Amino acid sequence: MVDMNMPGGGRGVLEGAFALLEAVERAGESRLTALAAESGLPKTTARRLLEQLVELGAVERSGGLFRMGSRMFRLGLGWQPHPGMLALARRPVHELARATGATVGIFVLREGRALTAAAVPGEWDTFAPMRAGTAFPWTTAAGKVLVAGAPAGLPVDPPTKAWSREAAQIREAGFAIDRQEVAEGVCCVAVPLRGRSGTAVAALCALVDPSQPLSPLTASVVRAGRVISASMQGHPGR
Missing domain, CATH: 1.10.10.10 (Winged helix-like DNA-binding domain superfamily/Winged helix DNA-binding domain)
Incomplete structure (x- = not known):
């Protein structure tokens, strides 16, 4: 109480x-x-x-x-995880959604969960609606890519040896993939968005139906993530 x-x-x-x-x-x-x-x-x-x-x-x-x-x-409309980030990401996020048909969102880690900071609905939005303010388990692709690159001590479930191996693979690859691991009928690809210090401050995530090939989607998400990160790193205060 x-x-x-x-x-x-x-x-x-x-x-x-x-x-x-x-x-x-x-x-x-x-x-x-x-x-x-x-x-x-x-x-x-x-x-x-x-x-x-x-x-x-x-x-x-x-x-x-x-x-x-x-x-x-x-x-609440005035909140954003990092000043200027959502404005800088708006065009690349919309372009990614149009090009792939994916539902695309920007996520941050808050209270051990992946919190949606912004989202653009895609062709498969009905399977797992993504809306600003919605929180998901950190074990989604967006959460994993952020936890994998974060310092120890985050308020998440105790990591297992299997997760330690997966986290190392995510850091090496530069992206995380969720193949219906969190929700049946939903696959996700996520990449970190890095500020001027090089630290991941958010994640860009694209969600599609399992019938869609993930290799071309991954390449598209990686490219969009690089564009957003470059904009953030050149923006004052980033």
């Missing part, structure tokens, strides 16, 4: 508010009692915080149901 009486009470209030916002996000739309239970807050505290969030436009109320507010949506 969130401690609303912890030292520095302002932080406790903020933690409670964010616990509620996360509960609302997971539920989509829910009632006070369920949100209080989901967030670990006393019902009276949850009611008070929800009322304040409604007043601020962070949460909307319809009858007895609460859902995410337009203010959170607007603020």
Whole structure:
């Protein structure tokens, strides 16, 4: 349960508010009692915080149901993993999607999962819809290519010896492939996107149906990734 009486009470209030916002996000739309239970807050505290969030436009109320507010949506649009990256990647991502028919996305590692920062739907989008804000297991191609090149200590499942070998292969090849390992009917190819320091700051990933040959897709993803990385490395602040 969130401690609303912890030292520095302002932080406790903020933690409670964010616990509620996360509960609302997971539920989509829910009632006070369920949100209080989901967030670990006393019902009276949850009611008070929800009322304040409604007043601020962070949460909307319809009858007895609460859902995410337009203010959170607007603020969320301003987020990107690295300043300027999404703008620099927009054209190459759209060109890759048009050329291959793949659903194409940019991913970052957050809280041990592969978080979609941006996505362009393709011909096989119905199999595994990719939308900005959607999180996937780190064992997807996008997650693997980032974990393989990251320093130790990431909040992911304990790596096995098999993963250590696979990670070394990914680093050597420069890309990762998922052949229906995470979701049946979905194959993915991902490459790291590198900033000025040479460190992978995100991953470019393309998703297709298993009937599609992966060799030409891999070549296309690698080329697009190099274009984006080159743009990032020449961009101030990258």
